[in-house]
Amino acid sequence: MYVAMATAEPVGATPAVKSDIEDKKASQQQIDPYNVAGEVDEHGNVKAIDYDRLIHEFGVQPLTEEHLRRFEAVTGKKAHRLMRRKLFFSHRDFDKILDAYEQHGTFMLYTGRGPSSGSMHLGHTVPFLFTKELQEMFDVPLVIMMTDDEKYLHTRNKNEGHQKxxxxxxxxxxxxxxxxxxxxALGFDPKKTFIYTDYEYLGGHFYRNTSEFESLVTFNQAAGAFGFGNSTNIGLIAYGAKQCVAAFPSSYPDLFGLKDYRGPDYPPEAKRRHKSLASIPTLIPCAIDQEPYFRILRDRCERMTDPHPKTSLILSKFLTALQGPGGKMSASDPNSAIFMSDTPGQIKNKINKHAFSGGRESLEEHRKLGGNPDVDVAYTYLSYFLDDDGELQELAKRYRSGELLTGEMKQRCIAELQKFVAEFQERRKKVTDEVMREYMRPRKLEFAGNPSPKQPKGPANGVEEASNGADADGEKAARDDGRGTKGERKAAKMAEKKAQKLAQRPKGAEEVTEGT
Structure with a gap:
């Protein structure tokens, strides 16, 4: 299996950016939710990101050929090109999510985006394209979180508390x-997709999960996972709990046909979260820099009031910046990225001017020794967006032999990206505010899951429907005779017994409290 990504070999930068790295001091690679940078050697050369090292450091597992065979056996479909080419290369419990789908019929997909610019770039589309394929293959509900609050907090933190x-x-x-x-515009099915921004949606059962999860994470644990220090604003320190509990189906009762009561519509039975939703597993496709969030999540899933199964992850590599291995596309650097709003001319100019080449310094040397597609940015982009495995392998073979020149590789890349972006832009024109808001409207999603699960848990969505005033937890609405729900009557009886015991104590006796 050919892995179409950069190796750990040291490589130089393109002439356009040499001046930017010559002043860099030697440093180790740094990968976390707020930093993505490859190692810089003592000569200022940027090394490719070492993904084998990340597997070891993060404690994740490599995605193997056995996983691909299992995936194809469960879905009955060919694995997506990003899996076949090991661009989604590692996981946590991916095999368990396949087991859950095969046995019980469904799970929830969850991913997100931190909006830092008005247009996404190619790198941002990668996890969404893959997630869309998974949603279609498994026919499951999808939640997409837009972390507008986190991006604001992070930006203000970078600006040392100043708001620009x-x-x-x-x-x-x-x-x-x-x-x-x-x-x-990437083509998600509105019937089974819910998208929201934190600023607009947070509250209800989501916020209850958030508050409980915040209580399970200490400052030291957050600082260790995300690199926070004493000068980090408290909003950013607490934010991680939101991104974690966004993976809980119990944060979204509406999507499963249950009530997410928010004031002032707040009857007595709304006090409890829906325990039945906590049994639904979740799969998170994302880039590996987001993994620390979900490592913290997995360690605490089972400590919630309503324990949740550990979330599963499938993790991608980064789409290389135009300047080459050692970094990823960045919205803050226009010359590092192909934006989904770029014109055909802009795409052509960026690839020709900025894309790092794996070719030799002279035509004669290239013909003799061949090029290196492993570090060639144009080839790397083709490995993400060109669907034909045979053509991709042929391009690599011809490039290694010296038959295919760097300029020709770039031209093939330009043509493929221009086509992809142009088709996207045509669809994007049709996405009005009304279309967008339909995806953002909390409502019951429509999905079928596995048509033939071995041990179905109930209806197609895996959750018993609310009916006659009762939800999946068996909680009943308050009775007309004023007796209340079964849970409320039980709590009242226990309180009465406690009051009787206290009344029977000798006068002057002190109540012993916990911890004394």
Whole structure:
């Protein structure tokens, strides 16, 4: 199996960016939710990101050929090209999510986006394209979280507490709306997809999960996972709990036909979260820099009031920046990325001018020794977006032999990306505010899951429906005779017994409290 990504070999930068790295000091690679950078050697050369090292350091498992065979056996369909080419390369419990689907019929997909600009770039589309394929293959519900609040907090933290023009909360909410339209244009099914921004949606059962999860994470644990220090604002320190509990189906009762009561519509039975939703497993497709969030999540899933199964993850590599291995596309650097709003001319100019080449310094040397597709950015982009395995392998073979020149590889890449972006832009024109809001409306999603599970748990969505005033937990609405629910009557009886015991104590006796 050919792995179409950069190796750990040291490589130089393109002439356009040499001046930017010559002043860099030697440093180790750093990968976390807020930093993605390969190692820099003592000569200023940037090394490719070492994904084998990340597997070891993060404690994840490699995605193997056995996983692909199992995936194809369960779905009856060919594994997606990003899996076949090991661009989604590692996982946590991916085999268990396949088991759950085969046995019980369904799970929830969850992924997200931190909106930092008005247009997504190619790198942002990768996890969404893959997630869309998974949703279609498994016919399961999908939740997409837009972390506009986190991006605001992070940006203000970088600016040492100052709020600059154009980066207020309202600006990030605008970015989120534009990015949602980009995501919709990738072709997600509105019947089984829910997209929201944190600023607009948080509350209800979601916030109850958040509050409980915050109580399970200490400052030291958050600082260790995300690199926070004493000067980090408290909003950013607490934010991780939101991204974690966003993976809980119990945070979204509406999507499963149950009530997510929010004031002032708040009857007595709304006090409890829906325990039945806690049994639904979740799969998270995302880039590996987001893994620390879900490592914290997995360690605490089973400590919630309503224990949840450990979330499963399938993790991708980063789409290389135009300048080459050692970094990823960044919205803050226009010359590092192909944006989904770029014109055909801009795409052509960026690839020709900035794309790092795996070719030799002279035509004669290239013909003699051949090029290296492993570090060639144009080839790397083709490995993500060209569907034909045979053509991709032929391009690599011809490039290694010296038959295919760097300019020719770039031209093939330009043609493929221009086609992909142009088709996207045509769909994007049709995404109005009304279309966007339909995806953002809390409602029961329509999905079927596995048509023939071995041990079905109930209806197609895996959750017993609410009926006659009762939800899946068996909680009943208050009775007309005023007796209340069964749980309320039990609690009242226990309180009465406790009061009787206290009344029977000798006068002056002190109540012994926990911990004394």
């Amino acid at each position: 023009v154009g980066v207020a909360p309202e600006d990030f909410l605008d970015f989120a709306h534009e990015n949602i339209k980009d995501i919709v």
